[in-house]
Amino acid sequence: MAFKFGRAPRIARQLIKPCYTPTQTRKMSSLKDLKISQGHDGQAVTEAATALVESGKWQVCKQGKGLERTFKFKTFKATWDFMNAVADECKKQRHHPEWTNIYNKTHVRWTTHNPEGLSSLDTTMASFCDAAGEKFGVLLTEPAEANVKSGEPLKAGDCCIKKSL
Numbered sequence: 001m002a003f004k005f006g007r008a009p010r011i012a013r014q015l016i017k018p019c020y021t022p023t024q025t026r027k028m029s030s031l032k033d034l035k036i037s038q039g040h041d042g043q044a045v046t047e048a049a050t051a052l053v054e055s056g057k058w059q060v061c062k063q064g065k066g067l068e069r070t071f072k073f074k075t076f077k078a079t080w081d082f083m084n085a086v087a088d089e090c091k092k093q094r095h096h097p098e099w100t101n102i103y104n105k106t107h108v109r110w111t112t113h114n115p116e117g118l119s120s121l122d123t124t125m126a127s128f129c130d131a132a133g134e135k136f137g138v139l140l141t142e143p144a145e146a147n148v149k150s151g152e153p154l155k156a157g158d159c160c161i162k163k164s165l
C-alpha cells in the first residue's frame with residue numbers, strides 16, 4: 001500500500017499489521033548446534049539426530065536442544081490415532097513431546113527438559129513417530145508446509161476450506 005504523503009496513518013498501519021507478530025526472532029538451528037542432554041551418549045545421539053535430519057523429515061530446533069517435524073494426515077481421526085499411539089509409547093518411555101494439533105496436522109517437538117538438551121529418548125521417540133506416521137498414513141508435505149518455525153503456532157488447516165458443493 002503506497003501513501004502519497006509518506007507514512008501510512010496509524011489506523012492504516014494497524015489494519016495492515018500481520019495477525020501473528022512474533023515476539024522475538026528465532027535463529028534456525030542446525031546439526032552443528034546440537035546440545036546433548038547430560039548423561040547421554042553424545043556420539044550416539046548425534047549420529048541418530050544426523051540420520052533423522054538427513055532423512056529430510058526432522059529439523060533441529062530450540063538452539064540445538066530439540067528436533068521437530070510436522071505430520072499431516074488425511075483426517076482428524078487418523079491424526080488423533082497417531083497421537084494416541086505416540087502417547088502410549090510416551091508412557092512406556094516416560095518421555096513426553098511438546099506438540100500441537102489442528103485438524104489433520106500435528107507438530108511434534110522432542111526435547112529433554114531435565115537435564116536440558118537432546119537425549120537418546122528424543123531420537124528414539126522421533127524414530128517411533130516416523131514409524132507411527134507411516135502406520136497411520138502420513139501424507140507427503142511440501143517443505144514450506146512442514147517447516148513450522150519453532151514457537152510459531154500451527155495455521156488453521158484444511159478444515160476451514162469449504163469442500164466442493
Ligand SMILES: C[C@H](O)[C@H](O)[C@H]1CNC2=NC(N)=NC(=O)C2=N1
Nearest residue numbers: 094095096097111112113114115
Ligand atoms: C519423572 C519423569 O520420568 C520425568 O519428569 C520425565 C518425564 N518426561 C519427560 N519428558 C521430557 N520431554 N523431558 C523430560 O525431562 C522428562 N522427564
